[in-house]
Amino acid sequence: MTALRAADVAHFELLAGVVHTSEAALVEPDGGSAALPDRVVEDLLYLGCQGRLLEAVVREMSGSGQLGAAFADFAIDMRAMAIARAARSLADGRGDLCHPGLLSPGPALAFGATPLEFLRHVTARGTSPASARAGGLSWHDADRGLIGWGGPRGGTMTQVMAGAALAHRRRGEDRVALVFEERGALQGGGWHEGMNLSGALALALIVVVEDSFPPDPADATDLRAVAGVYGAGFVSVGAMALAELYRVAADARQRALGGDGPVIVELRPLPDEERWALHDGLAGAAVADGTISERRRVDTEAAATASVEHAAQRLGNEPGPSPEEALAPICAEAPPTRPWTRLDPPSPRAGPVEDLQAATR
Amino acid sequence: MTAAIPHQVARTRSGEPATFLEAISEALWEEMERDERVFLMGEDIGEYGGAFKVTRGFLARFGATRVVDTPISEGGFTGAAAGAAHMGLRPVVEMQFMDFVSPAYDVLTNYIATSRYRGAGPLPLVVRGPVGGGNRGGPFHSQNVEMAFFHTPGLKIVYPATARDAKGLLKSAIRDDDPVIFEEHKGLYRAPHCRELLPEEDYVVPIGEARTALEGDDLTVVTYGLMVHRSLEAAAALARDGARIEVIDLRTLLPLDEEAIAASVRKTGKLLIVHEDTRTGGIAGEIAMRVNERAFEWLDGPILRVTAIDSPVPFSGELEDYFLPSVEDVVTAARYLLDY
Numbered sequence: 245m246t247a248l249r250a251a252d253v254a255h256f257e258l259l260a261g262v263v264h265t266s267e268a269a270l271v272e273p274d275g276g277s278a279a280l281p282d283r284v285v286e287d288l289l290y291l292g293c294q295g296r297l298l299e300a301v302v303r304e305m306s307g308s309g310q311l312g313a314a315f316a317d318f319a320i321d322m323r324a325m326a327i328a329r330a331a332r333s334l335a336d337g338r339g340d341l342c343h344p345g346l347l348s349p350g351p352a353l354a355f356g357a358t359p360l361e362f363l364r365h366v367t368a369r370g371t372s373p374a375s376a377r378a379g380g381l382s383w384h385d386a387d388r389g390l391i392g393w394g395g396p397r398g399g400t401m402t403q404v405m406a407g408a409a410l411a412h413r414r415r416g417e418d419r420v421a422l423v424f425e426e427r428g429a430l431q432g433g434g435w436h437e438g439m440n441l442s443g444a445l446a447l448a449l450i451v452v453v454e455d456s457f458p459p460d461p462a463d464a465t466d467l468r469a470v471a472g473v474y475g476a477g478f479v480s481v482g483a484m485a486l487a488e489l490y491r492v493a494a495d496a497r498q499r500a501l502g503g504d505g506p507v508i509v510e511l512r513p514l515p516d517e518e519r520w521a522l523h524d525g526l527a528g529a530a531v532a533d534g535t536i537s538e539r540r541r542v543d544t545e546a547a548a549t550a551s552v553e554h555a556a557q558r559l560g561n562e563p564g565p566s567p568e569e570a571l572a573p574i575c576a577e578a579p580p581t582r583p584w585t586r587l588d589p590p591s592p593r594a595g596p597v598e599d600l601q602a603a604t605r
Numbered sequence: 606m607t608a609a610i611p612h613q614v615a616r617t618r619s620g621e622p623a624t625f626l627e628a629i630s631e632a633l634w635e636e637m638e639r640d641e642r643v644f645l646m647g648e649d650i651g652e653y654g655g656a657f658k659v660t661r662g663f664l665a666r667f668g669a670t671r672v673v674d675t676p677i678s679e680g681g682f683t684g685a686a687a688g689a690a691h692m693g694l695r696p697v698v699e700m701q702f703m704d705f706v707s708p709a710y711d712v713l714t715n716y717i718a719t720s721r722y723r724g725a726g727p728l729p730l731v732v733r734g735p736v737g738g739g740n741r742g743g744p745f746h747s748q749n750v751e752m753a754f755f756h757t758p759g760l761k762i763v764y765p766a767t768a769r770d771a772k773g774l775l776k777s778a779i780r781d782d783d784p785v786i787f788e789e790h791k792g793l794y795r796a797p798h799c800r801e802l803l804p805e806e807d808y809v810v811p812i813g814e815a816r817t818a819l820e821g822d823d824l825t826v827v828t829y830g831l832m833v834h835r836s837l838e839a840a841a842a843l844a845r846d847g848a849r850i851e852v853i854d855l856r857t858l859l860p861l862d863e864e865a866i867a868a869s870v871r872k873t874g875k876l877l878i879v880h881e882d883t884r885t886g887g888i889a890g891e892i893a894m895r896v897n898e899r900a901f902e903w904l905d906g907p908i909l910r911v912t913a914i915d916s917p918v919p920f921s922g923e924l925e926d927y928f929l930p931s932v933e934d935v936v937t938a939a940r941y942l943l944d945y
Binding site: 341374375377384391392394395396400402403404406407408409410411414415421433438444445495524 | 644669672673675676678681682683684685686687688689690691692693694696710712715718719720722723724725726871
C-alpha cells in the first residue's frame with residue numbers, strides 16, 4: 245500500500261483525535277481485501293493457518309501432559325498477527341521492534357519466528373532459542389526485531405519498549421516499538437509508568453492491549469480514558485475485518501512515527517470461533533474479489549499446515565538441555581562447571597576435591 | 606557555540622585536585638564525550654543538574670536527547686534504560702538517592718539481570734546514585750542497597766572509596782557489557798580528605814579487583830566505601846601501639862575478589878570485616894563463608910564483624926551516631942582479635 249486511501253485518512257484523523265468519544269466512532273469492517281497488496285493477504289492467510297493449527301497442537305500437548313494445564317486454553321489471536329504484520333519487519337535488525345506478549349506467539353510468527361522455534365521454546369528443549377533456561381511464550385531475537393519477555397509483572401515490557409523507542413529517536417530511525425500487553429498489566433503501576441514516560445516524551449510506541457479471557461471483575465480500567473490521560477491515540481477493536489484492522493494498525497504506525505506519541509490499540513475479547521472466523525472471512529473475500537486465486541489459497545494453507553506438522557513431528561526428536569552448556573553464560577565471568585564449596589586448598593583429611601567428586605560419581 | 610565546561614568536570618584538566626563528586630562528574634562527562642552511545646536518565650538531572658549537582662552543565666553540552674529528565678518513576682525509566690540498551694545505547698541511570706531504587710527492583714532483578722540468561726544478550730547499563738548515612742537523612746535517604754542486589758546473578762556491584770577509584774570504576778562500569786549497580790557514599794562526595802589529583806590520561810579501574818589500602822601483617826580488615834576511611838583511622842590508632850593492620854578495600858562487591866581476601870588472611874591469620882550496611886544478611890556473612898572455604902587452616906582466631914545495627918537508619922543525630930559503625934568500634938574489635 246503506497247498511498248493513503250480515504251478510509252485510511254479517516255482512521256488517521258480518528259487516531260489523531262486522541263480518543264474515541266463514542267462506540268459509533270469505532271471503525272467498522274468493510275469486509276473486503278482488495279485494498280491490501282496480494283503479498284499481505286497471502287501472508288495473513290499463511291499466518292492464520294499456522295496460528296490456528298499451532299493453537300490446536302499446544303492444546304493437545306497440554307491435554308496429553310506434555311505441557312502444563314495452563315496451556316489448555318492457549319489461544320492465538322488472528323488480530324494480533326494482523327497488527328504485527330502491519331509493522332515493518334526486516335531481517336537485518338533495522339525494522340520495527342515487537343514484544344509479542346504473553347497471550348500468544350502470533351506476533352512473533354508475523355516477525356519471522358517459526359512454529360518449530362516456538363515449540364522448542366515452550367517445551368524447554370535444548371535447541372530452544374534460550375537454551376531452555378527460560379520459558380514463557382516469547383524470546384529475544386534482535387535481528388528479527390523480537391524482544392522477549394522477562395519478569396513476573398505485566399507492564400514491564402511497555403517500559404522496556406518505551407526505552408527502545410527512545411533509542412530509535414536518538415538515532416533518527418523511523419522505527420516503531422510494538423508491544424503486546426495482557427490487560428491485567430493495566431492494574432499494575434509498571435505499565436502506567438511506561439505509558440507516562442512514552443506520553444511525556446511522545447515516543448513512537450504502539451501498545452496493543454489483549455484480553456482473551458472473560459472480563460475481570462476487579463478491572464475498573466477505562467482504557468479509553470487512560471489513553472487520554474497519557475496523550476495517546478486510541479482505537480478499540482472487536483470483530484473487525486482483518487484488512488480493515490491491518491489499515492488501522494498501519495495508520496497507528498504512521499501516527500506514532502509522525503511524533504504524535506504513543507497509540508493504544510484495545511483488542512476486545514472474542515471467542516475462538518469468532519477470532520478464526522476473521523481469518524476465514526479474509527480468505528473468502530480474497531478469493532471472491534480476485535486478490536488471490538483459489539489455487540493460491542489452497543497452496544498457502546497447505547504450506548502453513550506443513551510447517552506446523554513438521555515442527556510437531558521434529559520436536560519429538562529434540563534433545564533436552566545440557567546444564568554445563570546452558571548455564572555457563574549467566575554472567576560473562578561465570579564458570580562453566582558446577583560450583584563446589586571447597587576447591588582450594590584440598591582438605592588435609594579427605595584429600596583433593598577431585599577424589600571426592602570421583603568417589604561420588 | 607560550545608557550551609562552557611562546568612567547573613566540577615574541569616578539575617583534572619585544570620591540574621587541580623578533584624573531590625569524590627567531581628571525579629564522578631568527570632567520568633560521566635568524559636565517557637559521554639568519548640562515546641555518543643552513552644546517555645543519562647534520571648530525575649532532575651537536566652535543567653536542575655541533579656540533586657547533588659553531579660550533572661550540572663551537562664544539558665547545555667549534550668542536549669536533551671542525551672540528558673533525559675524523567676518522570677518520578679524509577680521502575681519506568683530503569684525499564685526504559687533496558688530497552689535503550691537493547692538497541693545498542695549505553696544508558697547511565699541516576700537514582701536521586703539509592704533508597705529510591707526499590708521501585709526498580711523488579712525490572713533490575715527479573716529483567717535486566719536475567720538478560721544474558723534468557724538469551725537476550727548483554728545489557729550494558731549503569732544504575733548509580735548516592736548511598737549511606739551520617740547526613741541525618743533518616744531512613745529513606747541514607748540506606749546502603751548493595752545486599753538487596755548481591756544475591757542476584759547477572760548483576761555487578763561497585764562501591765568505591767576514593768576519588769581516583771570512583772572515576773576509574775565508573776568508566777569501567779559504563780564500558781562494561783553487563784549491568785552495574787554503582788554506589789556512591791554521599792559522605793565522601795565533598796569530603797576534603799577525598800580530594801586528590803587524578804591522572805590526566807584516560808584511565809579505568811578494573812571491576813572485580815580489590816585494593817590494598819594499607820599493608821600490614823597482624824590483622825586483615827576487609828571493608829569498602831566510607832568504612833575504608835574509618836578503618837584506616839582505626840589502623841592509625843592501633844599502629845601507635847605497634848599493631849600492623851592490613852586494610853583491604855573491596856571496591857567491587859560483585860563479583861567479589863575473594864582471592865585478594867584469602868591471600869591477606871593467609872598472611873595475617875586474622876580477619877575483621879567492617880561495613881556500614883546492617884548486620885543480618887550483610888556481606889560480612891558471605892565473606893566469612895568464603896574465607897572458611899578458602900583459608901580456614903590459616904585462621905588464628907574467630908572472624909569478627911563491625912556493622913550498623915539491625916535497624917532502619919535513624920533520623921536523630923544521636924541515634925544515627927549510635928547506629929553507624931565508629932572508629933572506636935573498629936579499634937575495639939581489632940584489639941580483641943590482636944589479643945586472641
